[in-house]
Structures are given as C-alpha cells and as structure tokens.
Amino acid sequence: MEKLTMRQQKALKTKQKILDTSLYLFGRKGFNNVTVDEIVQVSGTSKGAFYTHFKSKHEVFLEKFKEIDNFYLDFMKKMPEHIDASEQILKLTETQMKYLRDYLGKDLIRTIYTNAIDPNTSQFLINESRPYFNIVHKIVEKGQENGEFKNTISPDRITNLVTRNIRGSLYDWCLYEDEKYDLVQESLDVIKLLLEGLKATNS
C-alpha cells in the first residue's frame, strides 16, 4: 500500500509545498488577499501544479478544516463517561467552539461556509458520515436510553437539530466583523435552550 514511485513521492512533496505555502499566506494576509498566482510564485510551483492537486483555491482551506475531525475523535477519548448526555453535548460544544475560534479562525470558517453554499462543491458540512455526527448521535442515543431526552423524536432527528444549531451559531459568527459576538457563549446559550426543549420532563 505504501509503494510509491519516485514520481508520486515528488508529486506529494509538491502538493505539500503548495498546501503549506497557502496556509502560511492565508494566515498572514487573509484568504481573500492571497492570489493563486502568489501561492504558486512563493511556493516555486505553477498554476498547473496547483490545479492538479486542488480543485480550487477554496479546497486548500477545506483540507485544513478537515483536521477538525481528528479533533473530535481525540475529544471522545477524553470524554468522561459518567456525566449526563446534556453535559456531554455542552462540553463538546464548548471545546469545539474554542478550537474553531482559536485554532482554525474566522477567516477559515468564513471560507468554508461561503463555499459550502455553492451547489457544485462537496457537501462536506452536511455529510452524515463525519465523526462529528457520529459523536453527537451516540451521546443522544445514550441520553434517550437513560430517559434524559424525549423519545418522541428520533435520535437522527435530534442529532440533526443539534448540528444545525451549531451551524447557525457559526454562520452568525461569520456575519459579525467585530468581536461583539462571543462564539463560545452564544453557541452554549443556543444549545442549552435546545436541550431544554428536548428534556423528557417537559410534557
């Protein structure tokens, strides 16, 4: 499986060089202020090389965004098992939002959320095989089993609603230019309210 020809190894190196240079430049100047020509020039490659390895300028950033799925897997390993499902979802939300805010950053999220609307691109955000969905789904199932959540709504549906609320919070974050919007607090508030509506104790 790891039998790469000389050629393929070199290609991989080129791809990595483009990726590194892109991310470096995006970080310095912002996605919109970096041109593909510049990336290509700084990385010492070419337009042709860029587009053999990436479908678009957006896609380079998407590659970085995908790291978040590893973050989720990591998170679950450390998640204490004994706490409530609600608590688990809140903890997940908090950690996730801090990660997005401090590590990936608003510029990246903006790029992802803009690009996701384009019908021609991959439906990454709503791809149900993402670790994120599985994690939330598992927590929700447990929450229903132990009578914490209503079971009049399917776990699939609840998962759906939770992740949609998170997307909503992130989208709104993107809308604000200044720092008036506290992503972590806003997301937690929204999720808390949603969980309130999901509690089994309400009618």
Added chain:
Amino acid sequence: MEKLTMRQQKALKTKQKILDTSLYLFGRKGFNNVTVDEIVQVSGTSKGAFYTHFKSKHEVFLEKFKEIDNFYLDFMKKMPEHIDASEQILKLTETQMKYLRDYLGKDLIRTIYTNAIDPNTSQFLINESRPYFNIVHKIVEKGQENGEFKNTISPDRITNLVTRNIRGSLYDWCLYEDEKYDLVQESLDVIKLLLEGLKATNS
C-alpha cells in the same frame, strides 16, 4: 421631495431597466449563469451604468430580497391579536418560509447568504432595524408580559435566538441541492423546540 430633474428621472429609468433585466435573466438562467456583460447588453445599457447604480452583481439581487420587509409589514396587519405569542411566531415562520420558498426562491437566498458572509458588504441580515426584528421583538415582549415566556432572558436576547434559528434553517436549506429538505417543516420544527425551551412553565 418629488422634484426630480429630467436627468434624475432618466437615471432612475436606467436603473429600473437594469434591475428588471437582471431579475428576468436570473430567473431564467440562475444567478451564476448570468454575466454582467449579458445584463448590460440585453438591457441596452453599459458596465458604467450598471456600476453607477449597483455596487455589485449581488446587490441587484439584494434589492429584490428587500421586498421581504414589506411582506412582514403586510403580515402584521393581518395577524390576529388574540392568539398566543408562540402561535404568532409559528404562524409568522410558516408564512415567511412559504414566501421565501415560493416567491423569492432558493437561488436568491443562496446569493444573499453567500454575500452576507463577505465582511465588505452591508450587514443586512443582522441589521436590527429590519421590520422582521421589530415584529418578532413585539411578539416576544407580549409573550413575556402575559407570562407565556420565561422572563429570565431579555426580549432582545430571545428575538436574537429566534432569528438566528431561522437563519440556521435557511442556511441549511441552501446546503441541500435536491428537494429532500422541506424548508417550511424544518423551520417549524426548530422553532417549536426553541419555544419549548422558552416556556415559563419549565423551572
């Protein structure tokens, strides 16, 4: 106030011609498949004229979107006063979503929601002076006065959360290419759950 010179009248006519042609072409071919050159050619005007009247291609579509605020005002005139605040919000949501789905259409909403993320453009979606905010705000206030909603959360905040949920539903609608996503049903479900969490009867 209505003293327009010959020149201004002609200018207004040009603007209208560009607007009509644009909307016609967007409707026929989709926003992304219409070029500014085409609009200009079909409307018998010029690039220069186009950009004196509109800041961007997106902004033409935004003009259409703004009609929705008249829709809200209209809606309120017909809203029965005697029903619950929750019921009013649900009714508003349903009517609004049908209007967006059937009259404005997904292509327009996609355009608005893509454009809104761009920090350089007007923050129309989160502009709190929009009729939409005022309407929701009024309903919420009444709901708190008559003890229907918790009053541990400020009406501003609740309004905020409601409108955010709506944006979330609309954003998700944009993500789906096929017709698997029923905008009206999904929005109502989300809002119902949110209202559940806002009820005064829960702790």
Added chain:
DNA sequence: TTTAGTCACCGACTGTAGTCTTTAATGAAA
C-alpha cells in the same frame, strides 16, 4: 536496454467581476 505511454507540471490563455478614464448631456448661475 529500448521504447511506448503516462502524468506531473508548465504557463499562455479565457471568462468574468469590477475599475478607471473619458465624454457629453444636463442644469444652475451669471
């Protein structure tokens, strides 16, 4: 080792949104 084919890469080219300089028609002031 030769040879035929592949594919990573190159960079000139295309399409399109948006800008900039110029022009002429209008309107205000004398």
Added chain:
DNA sequence: TTTCATTAAAGACTACAGTCGGTGACTAAA
C-alpha cells in the same frame, strides 16, 4: 443666453480564478 460644473453613462482596461494544450521526465513492459 452663455458659461461652467456636475454626473450618468460608455467602454477600454485590470485583476484574478480557473482551463487547456503541450512537454519532458519517469515508469513499466518487451
């Protein structure tokens, strides 16, 4: 009525994402 300033409109031009035909180094089969 003449003059001067204003501004809507025109269209050539720029910037930039993405495409496409060509090229040569590498691979694999003989």
